Amino acid sequence: MKPIAKNGVLLVIVAVLAFAPLFLARNAEFAGADARAEQAINTIDANYKPWFKPLWEPPSGEVESFLFALQAAIGSGFVFYYIGYAKGKHVASKKGQT
């Protein structure tokens, strides 16, 4: 199998893994918060109070998702820049050889 085809198959598997739960567990909330661990701590030690608050919290869900999207965009931007750079170098060195 060609490398591109192989990677295509891998990508499809990842997409299925990521989206299948949405269909398998239709009624779930998919809340991505850390609230569940907080609850667990509360049941173990009801008197525990967090002793430190985050210095800054995103004021709304929109701002938070913006920041997460930004993080993903910056990261993937660099990853794909590198792949392009590596491919360019690879092609150039091949041309140099012949």
Next chain:
Amino acid sequence: MGLRNMKKISLILIYILAVYIVFPNNAYGMHIMEGFLPFNWAAFWWIAMIPFVIVGVRSIKKTVTEHPSLKMLLGMAGAFAFVLSALKIPSVTGSCSHPTGVGLGAILFGPAAMTVLGMIVLIFQALLLAHGGITTLGANTFSMGIVGPFVSYGIYKGCQKLGAPLWLSVFLSATIGDLMTYITTSFQLGLAFPAASGGVMASALKFMGIFAFTQLPLAISEGILTLLVINILSAYSQKDLGFLGIFTGKELPTRKQGVKA
């Protein structure tokens, strides 16, 4: 920790996995929230983290001075962890969690380098996203930047020694490293909040129900994504990977043929 304890713990781990396959649990898996570790434990994990960070900075400096051309690849490994930890992916348990992305860097640059990169990602998320926290940075770095990468690295090296194919080594390394990160988180919470009956283990199990089962499909995704990047690198960055000794002499020729064909 004696051998007997290790045996006990591994038996318990197997038991837990069995339990959670039978009783899946609605759960979220994330880092430890700001202020949610008692002061002593927060300080303990901070102190435990520091030597690894120092070794990590040295290891990165060494790699970069010896092979300046690898800076780009190092940046890419960091960026990969950055993207993956921003992606909150739904899991079969009906809640969301995110992969860590540190396995790739651990395979390429060794585990200590990823301690530093993982910590940078965690600081970003703690300060800007109120996700994780500064007081819990030590504990979170310990799970995502130390245990995860060291386990990944160990499994990768072990698989290569046993003669496993590259794809399998990479996949197992990233997948198990990711899972171990969240198992560590569960133990950290269990140690800080022992249950009234059953103590540390009972509550570690409880947290593992929250963190580890949700993480399973995500860990597999992380393994596949890491493999995908390694596939691309082995096609275009053979020279860089050569410096890092990723391919043994045996692997390199076959890979090259594969690319040309």
